Amino acid sequence: MTDAVGMRSGQLAAAAGVNPQTLRYYERRGLLPEPRRTAGGHRLYPPQAVTLLHVIKAAQRLGFTLEEVAELLQARGHRRHAAGLSERARAKLAEVEARIADLTVIADTLRTALAAGCDDLITCAGEPRCPLPLP
Amino acid sequence: MTDAVGMRSGQLAAAAGVNPQTLRYYERRGLLPEPRRTAGGHRLYPPQAVTLLHVIKAAQRLGFTLEEVAELLQARGHRRHAAGLSERARAKLAEVEARIADLTVIADTLRTALAAGCDDLITCAGEPRCPLPLP
DNA sequence: TTGCATCCGGTACCTGGGTACAGGCTTACC
DNA sequence: GGTAAGCCTGTACCCAGGTACCGGATGCAA
Numbered sequence: 001m002t003d004a005v006g007m008r009s010g011q012l013a014a015a016a017g018v019n020p021q022t023l024r025y026y027e028r029r030g031l032l033p034e035p036r037r038t039a040g041g042h043r044l045y046p047p048q049a050v051t052l053l054h055v056i057k058a059a060q061r062l063g064f065t066l067e068e069v070a071e072l073l074q075a076r077g078h079r080r081h082a083a084g085l086s087e088r089a090r091a092k093l094a095e096v097e098a099r100i101a102d103l104t105v106i107a108d109t110l111r112t113a114l115a116a117g118c119d120d121l122i123t124c125a126g127e128p129r130c131p132l133p134l135p
Numbered sequence: 136m137t138d139a140v141g142m143r144s145g146q147l148a149a150a151a152g153v154n155p156q157t158l159r160y161y162e163r164r165g166l167l168p169e170p171r172r173t174a175g176g177h178r179l180y181p182p183q184a185v186t187l188l189h190v191i192k193a194a195q196r197l198g199f200t201l202e203e204v205a206e207l208l209q210a211r212g213h214r215r216h217a218a219g220l221s222e223r224a225r226a227k228l229a230e231v232e233a234r235i236a237d238l239t240v241i242a243d244t245l246r247t248a249l250a251a252g253c254d255d256l257i258t259c260a261g262e263p264r265c266p267l268p269l270p
Numbered sequence: 271t272t273g274c275a276t277c278c279g280g281t282a283c284c285t286g287g288g289t290a291c292a293g294g295c296t297t298a299c300c
Numbered sequence: 301g302g303t304a305a306g307c308c309t310g311t312a313c314c315c316a317g318g319t320a321c322c323g324g325a326t327g328c329a330a
Binding site: 055057058061062063072084085086089090092093097104107109110111118119120122133135 | 190198219228232
Binding site: 143154156157160164173174175176177195200201202 | 286287288289290295296297
């Protein structure tokens with residue numbers, strides 16, 4: 001009966017490895033539900049909030065923006081609208097693969113430039129065998 | 136004698152495929168040298184400015200920040216201090232390769248999550264075979 | 271009950287790469 | 301010489317993901 005008191009924002013922030021300000025920020029962004037309050041207005045979080053923050057951070061590490069994470073969390077329950085997690089994960093995977101392809105081209109160009117041994121941007125751009133991706 | 140008049144900012148911007156405001160922004164950031172002016176104070180760019188802008192855009196596409204591009208351009212001539220282009224390109228290549236490695240891990244995780252077929256973040260996080268990168 | 275840590279809301283600031291707007295000047299063409 | 305397009309400076313705003321600061325209120329222990 002009395003063990004449902006909950007955590008203060010500082011405790012939750014420490015437990016989740018997050019700045020206390022970030023909790024209020026996430027609340028504004030719709031990532032954290034509004035928690036109960038003490039009589040004086042201080043937030044009281046349930047223990048599951050730690051897990052929720054871990055999930056948010058994990059999704060972020062997978063490349064989802066905070067807005068996308070908020071949608072993923074809000075889509076729970078009423079799956080009438082809103083794409084499911086797997087559909088969004090598929091889309092995100094495509095994005096990540098495209099980004100990898102971009103970066104691979106960039107890395108190849110950098111290696112070519114290194115092999116060409118050019119050591120000055122402007123003079124290099126003037127020479128015909130300059131590998132810089134000029135338009 | 137009279138062909139050295141130069142380009143107006145709007146002409147240069149159009150020739151380089153850039154917003155006119157961006158020219159002033161680059162000037163403030165030290166990427167474009169301050170050009171000559173008409174008697175009335177309007178900027179007059181030399182024709183090489185187009186090439187310079189192309190070089191800036193190319194370096195940006197290779198992953199250099201504007202600050203790094205500014206340093207690369209300023210390092211020209213007095214190569215006493217400041218790393219040469221090749222040294223910086225090597226460092227940038229390492230950065231890009233590291234980023235590719237990160238994204239590859241992310242893509243693998245997304246594929247694993249898709250294969251596991253989990254369709255809800257919170258319930259998935261509660262199950263032991265959840266592939267989410269929880270801390 | 272006093273003292274100190276913590277928390278509150280609101281607002282401003284940060285990075286990076288620009289873009290937009292306001293109010294006034296210059297230039298170019300007819 | 302009139303008019304319109306273009307340019308000038310300065311300032312504010314945009315995106316994301318937070319972080320910092322302020323003055324005041326609360327919570328908790330001695």
